[in-house]
Amino acid sequence: MITPLRIVLLLAATALVVTAAATAAPPATETISLDETFVYPVGSADNPCPFGLTYTNRGTFVISTFVDSSGTPVRQFARGVDFLETYSANGRAISSVTPATIHLDVATNTLIGTGSQRHFIVPGAGVVYAQAGRFVIDLDTGTLVSVSGLDIPLNEEICAAIAPS
Helix, strand or coil: CHHHHHHHHHHHHHHCCCCCCCCCCCCEEEEEEEEEEEEECCCCCCCCCCCCEEEEEEEEEEEEEEECCCCCEEEEEEEEEEEEEEEEECCEEEEEEECCEEEEECCCCEEEEEEEEEEEEECCCEEEEEEEEEEEEECCCCEEEEEEEEEECCCHHHHHHHCCC
16 A cells, blocks of 8 residues: 555645635636656565556546635645556556545645545456545654455555566
């Protein structure tokens, strides 16, 4: 969950800079495009495979910031639009579309992710990496407070889909 946590923290930090209206009004909305690639060598904590692994995040997040009557942000909601996560190696790739929804409670500086976050499916093996349900992160410490629902961590089963032929 290290890489998804990085995405969540980026969204939370970016969303807080939205300039809010001076009165309680419809939420301010901002769109953030994300296109980032991480290369994980053999043996790194984010790579369960016996070969180098590339992880790519591409897509758009729509962030709505809700304000009180003084214009102070009180909560935020972000959702993924056409967001794709991909693991690749050896000229092969496996991807998952994610609708990723994230709620930020500004008063408690707590981030809550809900719904389906990712589902990587390998033919013949089924779901090999997935998160769906609810997770809570304390943004003051970066600590994962709780996780409930489906949680199949990244593991060596995903490697079969992108192993050399």
